[in-house]
Amino acid sequence: MATSLAPTLRRTLAQRSPTQCRTLLHNGPSQWQRSFQTQVTQSKIPNFGFAFDIDGVLVRSSTPISGASKALSYLQRESIPFVLLTNGGGKSEAERVRDLQEKLDVEITTDMFMQSHTPFAELREYHDKTVLVVGGDYDKCQKVAQGYGFKNVVTPGDIYTAHPDIWPFAKPFSSVYSTFAKPLPRQINPDTPAESLKIDAIFVYNDPRDWGLDAHLILDLMLSSHGILGTLSPKNGDKNLPNNGYLQDSQPALYYSNPDLWWASSYHLNRLGQGGFQAAFAGLWNEVTGGAKLTSTTIGKPTQATYEYAETLLRGRRKRLWGQVGLNDPLREVFMVGDNPESDIRGANEYRSPHGSVWTSILVKTGVWREGKEPSYKPDIIRENVLEAVEWAVEDARRRGSA
Template sequence: MATPVTPVIRRSLANTGRIRCRNLQRQRSFQTKVTQSKIPNFGFAFDIDGVLVRSSTPIPGAHKALSYLQDERIPFVLLTNGGGKSEEERVRDLQEKLDVPLDTGMFLQSHTPFANLKQYHDKTVLVVGGDHDKCQRVAQGYGYKNVVTPGDIYTAYPDIWPFGKPFEEVYKAFAKPPPKPINLESPPDSLKIDAIFVYNDPRDWGLDASLILDLMLSEQGILGTLSKKNGDSSLPNNGYLQDGQPALYYSNPDLWWASSYHLNRLGQGGFQFAFDGLWNAVTGGAKLEKTTIGKPTQATYEYAENLLRQHRKKIWGPVGLNDPLKRVYMVGDNPESDIQGANNYQSPHGSDWTSVLVKTGVWKEGQEPSHKPDIIHENVSEAVQWAVEDARKRGSA
């Protein structure tokens, strides 16, 4: 039986069709054309915030650059340290803003790799950051069955954070009962957290930091307990994190990001540095075990390259894999994440990565980049024009 075409599906198809039609009709200003007698053996990875959009506003030239690459069948992926929404929601939003057809197979958010940590899918995890319960729903979409937010815990136990009153109504609007109560009289029946995930920039640093600290000092991750091993000098790390505390994961280390405000704003890395300082003060400098993914880590760039290779195969078919992907141009605005990551990345597939820094985001002209890019351009449009010409000269197009 054929699937009925509902009004919602019909509108979605119409919108996608209009986008494709406009892209085909619009005159291109790029002068360089790739040679279509062979498959281009290069591709692109683009940061989003500060490269393609700034807050909710498209950056001039972004539509032109991406449309050109799609017309020429040159593969690209969007590689961002942003997050806080599902991949599907973020792709819909970007497709509308940039006026180009996109799909989730071209898109990697900072927390996307968390989907692969299947050892926690049946455990109880604390998810921190983002607006309301969006990150909780993202985690559930990744396959996590028991996901708790700080808002859930605060609403059930307001005494856990004495300064939460101004946010109380906000939390009540989305909070859900935790899977277990805080029941210290019967620890096996009490709320136990097996892993902590910071998916996106925390909104209420006080509550979030307090709960993470409680759990990292707890016994076996049971909320409300305090490990007797803490401070024991006879144990490794003075006894801290020696009693089955939950693993701590951050989705990215970005200290700054480019918003609609004229000065850069603190990102998730700001919270991470703040919590490190809090941990050091409380424990006297004990080592804090944590895992940070996102740009510039090797794992995230490897994940992105695999996405790019899959997307290239989708564009050109299996024959595309017979001609290796030799070069990837990483276009970003942040030397600490985009440029450092591209410069340091060791491709398991043998491709070379070229770092391209643009002036439309975090980095400002006149500053010395903390990590030197291969080249600097005004914006993404100029970056793509240069890269395609560079690939042609190298015999890649």
Template sequence: MAAPSRLLPRLVRPRQHYLSSRRAFQTSTQSSIIPSYAFAFDIDGVLLRSSNPIPGAHDALTYLQRNRIPFILLTNGGGKSETERVEELSYKLDVELNVDMFVQSHTPFAEMHEYKDKTVLVVGGDHDKCQRVATEHYDFTSVVTPGDLVAAYPDIWPFSSVFKDYYSSFAKPLPKAINPASPDSLKIDAIFVYNDPRDWGLDSTIILDLLLSSQGRLGTLSKKNGNTSLPNNGYQQDSQPPLYYSNPDLWWASSHPLSRLGQGGFRSAFNGLWKEVTGGAKLEHTIFGKPFQPTYEFAERRLRAHRKQLFGQVGLNDPLRRVYMVGDNPESDIRGANNYQSQHGSQWQSLLVKTGVYQDGTVPSCEPTVIVKDVGEAVRWAVEDAKTM
């Protein structure tokens, strides 16, 4: 599917300083030969640690750009628009980037056209940033957040008074009132977890209410729940909204010396809650992000489109034979690259760096093609490896 119009490339020019002092990579004269390999880089733990560039990240990306070797950034992070995130990354890494080189965890949600004209719940992220991504960049017409709901109906979460000022600062009016006795009551057609939830209590309560509801109408309980004559003991058998997570990461590398819980932590906690409430019923849900095949398919389409733009129409019959995935998380970056089956015949190699989630000296849960010190060493290794093709 074609990328949404709101995600067309936007060039971002970084600040200009200390470029001449960096000589870690030797650059060659730009070649007209189209390389048969490319890169995909994770961000947190590979290029940045929290908001700080990891040494060598600028040099590695600059080397690739000067030598016209295509790459994209493929992250399980999110919570902001692609344009905003690319602007920040361009500044922090001091590298010219544009949106067509960037895929974050919820970018594939932009292609879920079946929900564009329905009412959806968007969970996670700071304030209303994810809601604005959905409406202003992905063209969803009716988006509700847990903050909107608790601001309109404080009793929906008994402990909401602690966060009253926070939610009131961005809450928007609901498209409809919650009135379980009325057929015109607020109805939610899909649940999207865009980014790591901040208020696990409120968010899990709202999601649970919807998955136990009748047809996604808040304030109702499905009469099919617990019916042992129905599949899954009647749970999620009454047109409840489907649940979509944007990524499965249990851990992510922050400025703290130990990795912090990510969206996968919330998902695991909610799975436990669902099991307790339903007596062990299966929770139907869909997970995007690395390591799953659909996200890698989306990323490869984006990479090939960027490669085409970079070189124009000439010579693009030359195959993209190899893609080097550089990541810090064995469970997402490495497992995803190892398991990915390219529909175009490209071979994906996994390069694990020691600057993020992976702890040097331990055995990674998924074995990479190679373990390297950092992103600079990853690029140098890959460029040499590509010569053997």
């Protein structure tokens, strides 16, 4: 640090009169520090940052990708801010961060990490309602939702254990459900709706494991009256009503945490993700209702809201790294490094920052996308892996004066 400060210190002295220099000496080191530390910090603050996908960029299944640790360690040494932006989930942010730290041997904190379902925490209007949380292993997503502030969280496993006849083909999974199932706040009793289980919102937090049970419960609720499980709305199929009567009877809102059709696992071929379940359910709904419109909300990459949330995290990270010094200068550019053209690259290309920053998309070859196939959404640049992506981006930003 002393070597890098020396030229700036000399310039600071040269710009002051002898009287000013004597005053600085008289007032002691603290004023010296304030005098030139500000100039140094302002001149070195990078006006760019990074957002990284995780699966297929930093790790593949549970195995770190070559160069990932080196790339992140370099950015940390240089105090170049970055955030991790993944469509994965199913665990708490704290658990996922601990797991990544062990794999990558890089310090990561929850304030620089965003999963696809992280923004669900902001839906406070449902915190005191009863919600159905779908997907993930065992009751992990239920616990994540409770950590976000949702007080009454029900899982398909809870419902099946209390009412096993709701989906007879789930019997092979019954021993698994029984290990984590919790009592329902109310039983299914359609004869007395006021006392029956009512679901106010459905959240697909992570890729469903038991597609049959999960799809049937969601379908039941979207066809119900006021979200009361076990009922059927009398408005369904009424051609005198909008949408032929479907979704006209206060059914619960349906939220998906991401639209990814594919993801890169340890298997050599890509595997279906949550987007696969979403497409399957849409087809089921279309068949059952004769083509009625299905209303749902999808977040995660490539949506505008998710990238906005990620930029907020990145700007907060930049502020914590550099304090207040020089932060009147905007964050000019963000490099999005991803492996999936339809989520990572599309999201970066289409995002419009409310702060005016420019997002540059970098596609790497270590995940979903395979060389030889034209990307469905064209990246600004293609590199072999995350390390090459970071090296190119830092060099390009500094060449253009972004630091």
